[in-house]
Amino acid sequence: xxxxxxxxxxxxxxxxxxxxxxxxxxxxxxxxxxxxxxxxxxxxxxxxxxxxxxxxxxxxxxxxxxxxxxxxxxxxxxxxxxxxxxxxxxxxxxxxxxxxxxxxxxxxxxxxxxxxxxxxxxxxxxxxxxxxxxxxxxxxxxxxxxxxxxxxxxxxxxxxxxxxxxxxxxxxxxxxxxxxxxxxxxxxxxxxxxxxxxxxx
Amino acid sequence: xxxxxxxxxxxxxxxxxxxxxxxxxxxxxxxxxxxxxxxxxxxxxxxxxxxxxxxxxxxxxxxxxxxxxxxxxxxxxxxxxxxxxxxxxxxxxxxxxxxxxxxxxxxxxxxxxxxxxxxxxxxxxxxxxxxxxxxxxxxxxxxxxxxxxxxxxxxxxxxxxxxxxxxxxxxxxxxxxxxxxxxxxxxxxxxxxxxxxxxxxxxxxxxxxxxxxxxxxxxxxxxxxxxxxxxxxxxxxxxxxxxxxxxxxxxxxxxxxxxxxxxxxxxxxxxxxxxxxxxxxxxxxxxxxxxxxxxxxxxxxxxxxxxxxxxxxxxxxxxxxxxxxxxxxxxxxxxxxxxxxxxxxxxxxxxxxxxxxxxxxxxxxxxxxxxxxxxxxxxxxxxxxxxxxxxxxxxxxxxxxxxxxxxxxxxxxxxxxxxxxxxxxxxxxxxxxxxxxxxxxxxxxxxxxxxxxxxxxxxxxxxxxx
Numbered sequence: 001x002x003x004x005x006x007x008x009x010x011x012x013x014x015x016x017x018x019x020x021x022x023x024x025x026x027x028x029x030x031x032x033x034x035x036x037x038x039x040x041x042x043x044x045x046x047x048x049x050x051x052x053x054x055x056x057x058x059x060x061x062x063x064x065x066x067x068x069x070x071x072x073x074x075x076x077x078x079x080x081x082x083x084x085x086x087x088x089x090x091x092x093x094x095x096x097x098x099x100x101x102x103x104x105x106x107x108x109x110x111x112x113x114x115x116x117x118x119x120x121x122x123x124x125x126x127x128x129x130x131x132x133x134x135x136x137x138x139x140x141x142x143x144x145x146x147x148x149x150x151x152x153x154x155x156x157x158x159x160x161x162x163x164x165x166x167x168x169x170x171x172x173x174x175x176x177x178x179x180x181x182x183x184x185x186x187x188x189x190x191x192x193x194x195x196x197x198x199x200x201x
Numbered sequence: 202x203x204x205x206x207x208x209x210x211x212x213x214x215x216x217x218x219x220x221x222x223x224x225x226x227x228x229x230x231x232x233x234x235x236x237x238x239x240x241x242x243x244x245x246x247x248x249x250x251x252x253x254x255x256x257x258x259x260x261x262x263x264x265x266x267x268x269x270x271x272x273x274x275x276x277x278x279x280x281x282x283x284x285x286x287x288x289x290x291x292x293x294x295x296x297x298x299x300x301x302x303x304x305x306x307x308x309x310x311x312x313x314x315x316x317x318x319x320x321x322x323x324x325x326x327x328x329x330x331x332x333x334x335x336x337x338x339x340x341x342x343x344x345x346x347x348x349x350x351x352x353x354x355x356x357x358x359x360x361x362x363x364x365x366x367x368x369x370x371x372x373x374x375x376x377x378x379x380x381x382x383x384x385x386x387x388x389x390x391x392x393x394x395x396x397x398x399x400x401x402x403x404x405x406x407x408x409x410x411x412x413x414x415x416x417x418x419x420x421x422x423x424x425x426x427x428x429x430x431x432x433x434x435x436x437x438x439x440x441x442x443x444x445x446x447x448x449x450x451x452x453x454x455x456x457x458x459x460x461x462x463x464x465x466x467x468x469x470x471x472x473x474x475x476x477x478x479x480x481x482x483x484x485x486x487x488x489x490x491x492x493x494x495x496x497x498x499x500x501x502x503x504x505x506x507x508x509x510x511x512x513x514x515x516x517x518x519x520x521x522x523x524x525x526x527x528x529x530x531x532x533x534x535x536x537x538x539x540x541x542x543x544x545x546x547x548x549x550x551x552x553x554x555x556x557x558x559x560x561x562x563x564x565x566x567x568x569x570x571x572x573x574x575x576x577x578x579x580x581x582x583x584x585x586x587x588x589x590x591x592x593x594x595x596x597x598x599x600x601x602x603x604x605x606x607x608x609x610x611x612x613x614x615x616x617x618x619x620x621x622x623x624x625x626x627x628x629x630x631x632x633x634x635x636x637x638x639x640x641x642x643x644x645x646x647x648x649x650x651x652x653x654x655x656x657x658x659x660x661x662x663x664x665x666x667x
Contacts, residue, residue, distance in 0.1 A: 125584065140599035143566070152590040154609045157581035162608035163590070169599035 019043040021067060029076075034060050041067030041096075047074045050201055054082040054113075061090045065099035065130075074103040077200035079193070080113030080144070089118040094130040094159075101132040106200045108193050109144035118149040119163065125155045134163040139196045141170060141189070230278045233257060236380050239283045243349060243383075246356055249363075256369040256379025263373040269559065270497045270526045275443055275471055282381040282414070338396075343427075344389035345400050348416050351387030358389060362418055366449035366477050366505075375475040378414050378447040385415035385446065390425040390456070399461070399647060402431035415446040421456035421484075428459040430647070432491075443471050444495075450478035452486050454508060463491035463650060465657075468524065470495040482508030482537075489645050490517040491654065492527050501559060503532035506540035513542045516642045520661065521554030521586070530559035530591075531575075535601075539570040546577040547639050550586035551661070557589040562596075562603060569600035577607035580638055582631070632662035 015032060019025050021041040029035060029049035037045055051057055063072045078086045086109075092101040107115045119134040138146040150163035170192055178188035228235070236257045240250040265272065338345055344355060352359050369379035386402050402417075419429055444466065452458050458478070466472055472495040478486045488502040504513030519527035533542035548556035558577045579588040590607045612634050620630035635658055636643075643651045 128584070138596075140596065142599065144599060145566075145595075145597040147596070148594045148605070150590070150592060150605065150607070152579075152588070152607060152609055154579070154581065154588045155586075157584045157586065157611040159581075160608075160610050162606070164606040165592075165594060165604070167594060167596045167601070167603040169601065 019045050019070075029059070029061065031057055031059065033058065036062045036064070037072070038064045038066055039070035039072060039099075042069040043067060043071070045070075045072040047072065047076075048200075049074070049076040049088075051077070051086055051088075052079040054080075054084050056085040058085075058087040059089065061088070062093065063091065063101065064093045064095060065101060065127075066095050067099075068096045069098045070096065071100040072102070074101075074105075075200045076103075076105045077197050078105070078107035078109075078115055079197060080107070080109045080111075080115055082111045082113060084109070084111075084113035085116075086113070087116040087118075091120040091122065092132055092134070094121075094123040094127040094132060097127055098129045099127060099132075100130070103134045104200055105136040106138075106197050107136070107146065108139045108141070108196055109146060110141045110193075112143050114145045114147075116147040116149075117165075118151070120151040120153070121161050121163065122153045123156050123159050123161060127156050128158040130156065130159045130161070132159075132161045136165050137196075138165075138167040139170065139193065140167060141193075229281060231257070231260075231280070231282050231381070235282060239381060239383070242283075243352075245352060246360075248360055249352065252364060252369070253380050253382075256376050256381075259369045260373060260376035260380055263370075263376055265373060269499055269557075270528045272471060272473065272497060272499075280443055283383060334400075341394050341396075342391040343394060343396060344387060346387050348385040348387050348418065349383065351418075355387065355389070358420070359387065359418065362420055362449065362451060363416075364449075366451060366479050367447050367475050371475060374445045374473045375447050378416060378445050378475070382414045382416035382447070385417040385448075386419075386429070386431070387417075388419040388427060388429055390421045390427045392422040393424045394422075395426040396428070399428040399430045402429075413444050415444075417446070417448040419448075419450040419458060419460070421450075421452050421458045423453045424455045425453075426457045428461065430461045430650075432462045432464045442469050443473070445472075446474040446476075448474070448476040450476075450486060452478060452480040452484035452511075454482040454484055456481075457485040457487070459487040459489070460502075461489040461646065461650075463493070463646070463654065464498075465494035467494060468496055472498045472500065474498075474500045476500065477503040477505065478513070479505045479507055480511040480513060483510045483512075484508065485512045485514070487514045488516065488531070489642065490515070490529070491642070491646075492517070492519045492529050493657065494525075495527075496524060497526045497528070499528045501530045501532055501561075503534065504542060505534045505536060506542065507536050509537050509539050511537060511540045513540075515542070515544045515546075516645055517546045518639050518642050519546075519548040519556045520658070521548070521550050521556045522661065523552040523554060526555045526557070528557040528559060530557075530561075532561040533563070533573055535562075535564045535568050535571045535573065538568050540568065541572040542574075544573075544575040545641065546575075547642060548577075548579045548588060549582065549635060549638070550579070550588050551582035553583075553585040553587075555587040555589070557591065558607070560592040562592070562594045562605070564596045564598045564601050564603065566597040568598050571598060571601035571603070573601075573603045575605040575607075577605075578638070579607070579609040580635065581609065581611050628662060632659045635662055 016036045018038045024044040026046045031051050080086045105117055109115045117136045121132045123130050134150050136148050146167050148165045150165050152161055154161050174192055175188055236253050240253050367375050369376045450458055480486050486504050492498045513533055515531040517529055519529045521527040531544045546558050550556045562573045564571045577590055581588055588609045592605055594603055596603055616634055617630050643654055
C-alpha cells in the first residue's frame with residue numbers, strides 16, 4: 001500500500017510511504033518496526049523517532065532518494081533502561097543526483113540495557129552532487145553496552161559523504177560541577193542524560 | 202637451474218639447508234601427503250609436522266568466508282603450494298611484464314635491484330650488508346633470520362610461540378598458511394635491547410624472499426624496541442596468484458614494536474593475509490601498512506591490547522586502480538583497562554578501482570579508561586570508482602571513550618583551480634593533492650621508502666587525468 005503523506009502524520013505499523021514530487025512531509029516513526037520511504041523529485045522528508053522504554057525494539061528503516069533534489073532528515077532518540085534492547089538500522093540510499101541526507105541519532109543506555117545502531121549511506125553511480133551524513137552518539141551508564149556500525153558505499157565521485165560515531169560514559173567533570181552546585185547525584189545524572197538527548201527530542 | 206635431489210637427513214643438508222629446500226617442488230594441488238612432504242623435505246621436527254597437518258585439516262573443514270571481496274576465482278587445486286624460487290619468479294628478465302619494467306625505469310631503480318625485485322636474481326648484493334648486520338645482532342642477542350633457518354636453530358622459541366597469536370583455526374587462510382608456510386622472518390629481541398636501525402626483510406639473504414605463504418614471528422621481550430620492515434614500494438612481480446601470509450607479533454611489557462610493510466604485488470595476485478599482535482602492559486605496537494598492488498587484498502592488522510596501558514597505533518594507505526579491490530582495515534581489541542588505540546586509514550580509488558575499510562573496535566566489560574579513535578578518509582578520483590567503509594564498534598564498558606569518523610569525497614575543484622592558476626598541469630596538481638592527502642602516513646616511512654612512494658603515486662596519477 002502506498003501512502004501519500006503531506007503535512008504531519010504518525011505511523012504505527014510496517015509501512016511503505018511514497019513522498020510525491022515537491023511534497024514536504026514530517027513523519028513521526030514512533031517506534032514503527034519497519035518502514036520504507038521513497039522520495040520523489042524535490043521532496044523533503046523529516047523523520048523523527050523517539051524510543052524510551054525497558055523493552056526490546058528492532059527497527060529497520062529504509063529511505064530511497066529516487067528523485068533529483070530529494071532530501072531526508074532523520075532525528076532519532078533512544079533511552080534504554082533496565083534490560084532494554086534497542087536496535088535501529090537505517091539505510092539512506094541516494095539514487096538520484098543532488099539528493100541530500102542527514103541522520104542524527106543520540107542514544108542513552110542505563111542499567112543493563114543495550115543499543116545497536118547501524119547506518120548505511122549508499123550513493124549509486126550517477127547520483128552526483130549527493131551529500132550525506134550520519135552521526136550516532138551514545139552515552140553509556142552503569143553496565144550498559146552499545147554497538148555502532150556506520151557504513152558507507154560510495155559509487156559516485158562528485159559527492160560528500162561522511163559518518164561519525166562516538167561512545168562514552170558520563171563526563172565526571174560535568175557530574176562534579178552539578179553536584180558542587182548542590183544538585184544530588186541522581187538528579188545531576190538525569191540532567192546530563194536529558195541534555196544529551198536534547199538535540200533529537 | 203639446480204636440479205639436484207634433496208639429500209634429506211645428512212649432515213650436509215643440515216649445514217646448507219636452503220639447497221635442500223630450493224631443489225624441491227611439491228607439484229600442483231594440496232593433500233595431506235603434500236603437507237607431509239613439505240615438512241619432510243625441510244627436515245622439520247615432528248611437532249611442526251603435526252601443526253601443519255592440523256592446519257591442513259582445518260583448512261579443508263573451514264568454509265570460505267562469505268563477506269568481503271570475491272575470492273571465488275582462486276582454484277586451490279591448480280596452485281603450487283611449495284615451489285623452488287626459480288619456478289615462482291620470472292625465469293629471465295625477458296619474462297618480466299613490460300608494465301613492470303617501465304615502472305622500474307620511471308622510478309629509477311638500479312638494474313641489479315630490478316632483477317632482485319622480479320626474482321631474476323635471487324640474491325642481491327645486500328649479502329655483505331646482511332652479514333655485517335648479522336654480526337652486530339649476534340653480539341646483542343638479537344635473532345633475525347628466515348623462519349626455516351629459525352626453526353632449525355631456535356626450535357624451542359618457535360614451538361613456544363608459533364600459532365599462539367594467530368591459531369590455525371582463526372580463518373581459512375591462516376589454516377592454509379599453517380599447513381604450507383615457507384619463508385618469512387623470525388625476529389627475537391632480548392629484554393631491554395633497543396635495535397637502533399630498521400630490520401628489513403629485504404636484507405635477509407634468502408631466495409625465499411616474498412614467498413607465497415610467509416610466516417613471520419616477532420617476539421619483543423620486556424622493555425625492548427625494534428622496527429621491522431618488509432616489502433617495498435616498487436612493484437614486485439610474482440607468477441603465483443595466491444599469497445597468504447601470517448604475521449604474529451608478541452610485545453611484552455614495556456616493549457615497543459613498529460612494523461612497516463609496503464606491498465605492491467603485480468596485479469594478478471590475491472593477497473589474503475592475517476596479521477596480529479598481542480601487546481602486554483605498557484607495550485606499544487605500531488603498524489604502518491601500505492597496499493598498492495595486487496588484484497584483491499584482504500588485510501586487517503589487529504592489535505590485542507592485553508595489559509594495562511598497552512597501546513596500538515595503526516596507519517594504513519590503500520590505492521586501488523583498474524580491476525583492483527583493496528579490502529583493508531584494522532582491528533583493536535581492548536582486553537585490559539586504560540588501553541588505547543589510534544587508527545588512521547587513507548584510501549584512494551581510481552579508474553574503477555575499489556577500496557574498502559573494514560574495521561573493528563571492541564571494548565570488553567570492566568576495561569575502564571579505554572580510549573580509541575578511528576579516522577578513515579577516502580578519495581575518489583573518478584565517477585567509475587568506489588569506496589566503502591564498514592567499521593564496527595562493540596563497547597561493553599561505559600568508562601571508555603570511543604570515536605570513529607569517516608569521510609569520502611573527491612579532489613576539490615577550488616584546490617585544483619588554485620594549483621593550476623599557479624602554472625601546474627592538471628596531472629601535476631592532482632598528484633600534488635594526492636601526495637598531501639597521504640602525507641600523514643608517508644612521513645612515518647623511512648626517507649627512501651617515502652620518496653619512492655611519492656614517485657609511485659605521481660606515476661599512478663599521470664594515467665588518471667583526461
